[in-house]
Amino acid sequence: MKAVWAFDIGGTHLRAGWFPAAASTKDGSVPRVIPVKKAAWSGRTAESDLQDLEAMLSECLTEWGPPQAVGISIAAMLSPDQSRVVSWPNRPWWQDVDLADRLKRLVGAPVRLEDDAVAAVLGECVAGAAQGRTDVFMVTVGTGIGGGLVSGGRLLRGAHGWAGDFGHLRMTTTGPRCSCGRIGCLQAWASGPALLRAAQESAEAARLSPDAIFAAIREREPWTRAAVDQAVGWLAIGIANVVRLLDPVIVVIGGGVAQSIPAFAENLQAAVRQELGAHPANNVEVVLSSLGDDAGLYGAFSLHFEDKWRNR
Ligand SMILES: [Zn+2]
Known part of the structure; x- marks a missing residue:
């Protein structure tokens, strides 16, 4: 059976999933x-990364046969036509890489790229918490902070595909870089590293590794509470x-x-509603992703x- 392959290309990992195409299009x-x-990157050059990606695609071709189409969620800055990776802060050796064309030649099927936060909001709309x-507004809180927007049933990409760059909204003119x-x-x-830095200011964190501090945050140790509250507040x-x-x-x-801290979405919903005060939208729902790592x-x-999803 012909299938659609989906890839999630992140700063530290590569993941691939197989979807039966026929089942998706009828109803x-x-x-x-x-x-x-799953795979991890093996090197630190663009060519090495492309070889890792092509190795995974070749493996998929052998095991799954040729795809009907390939969709890619990637945490990088894309060209306005979404065919090339212009730059990638987490893997800075990626500069103007013609990714869609290169992969299309390898698999012989259409290849589409999308920003990871935009792909995640689309995933949650078609199969997750926002069905x-x-x-819908999707916020991802991890090493960085991302945003994806759906308005009136359409993905908002903006003129250059950069709409929803939530993490880089400037909140203050002084403070952390x-x-x-x-x-x-x-x-x-409010990202993971910011949360860690805030928790490290506590005396209890003095002799703890970053992993141990995150474990304490997940356990809701009282001394980590102020750092979590600060991130939730921002x-x-x-x-x-x-x-x-x-x-x-x-x-x-x-x-x-967000997914590892107990009651994170509940606390955030209360804080958002408080922030909205008497605004008519102050009953907005804030919920945890139901697809987790698979949203992308x-x-x-x-x-x-x-188009089919939009017209449903
Ligand atoms: Zn920034």
Whole structure:
């Protein structure tokens, strides 16, 4: 059976999933992802990364046969036509890589690329926590902070595909420096590394490794509470601003940090509603992603059926 392959290409890993294409197109339902392959990058050059990617595609070709189409969720800056990777802060040796064309030649099928946060919101809309909703904001909180927007049933990409760059909304003109070089971005206040840095200010953290500090955060040790509350507070301000701007009915929270901390979405929902005060949208739902790490795979798969999904 012809299939759609979905890839999730992240800063530290490669994942691939297989979806039966025929099942998805007849009644608009989305099949479950079947086998998921995983690999880690083996080197630190663009050519080495492309070889890792091509090795995984070749393995998929051997095991799964030729695909009908390939969708890719990638955490990089894409060209406006979404065919090339312009740059990638987490793997800076990627500069202007013609990724879609190179992979298309290898698999002999259409290849579509999408920003990882946009793919994740699409995945949650077609098969996850935002199923059936037409106005959705997805926030991912991990090493960085990402955002994906669906408004009136359409993905919002903007003029250059950069809409939803939530992590780099500037919250303050003083304070921590962001990975983008500027001071005071939301990501510098509320991402995983920011949370770690805030927790390290506590005396209890003095002799603990970063892993042990994150374990304490997951266990809700009282001394980590202030750091978590600070991250939740900054996220709530940013989310409430987006709710005022775009009026989503639901905000889906994904990413490794958000998913590992108990009651993170519940606390965030309370803080967002408080931040919105008497605003009519102050009953906005804030929920945890139901697809978890697979949201990007579902989104990458759905890229080829975007029109069908939109018209459902
Ligand atoms: Zn920034």
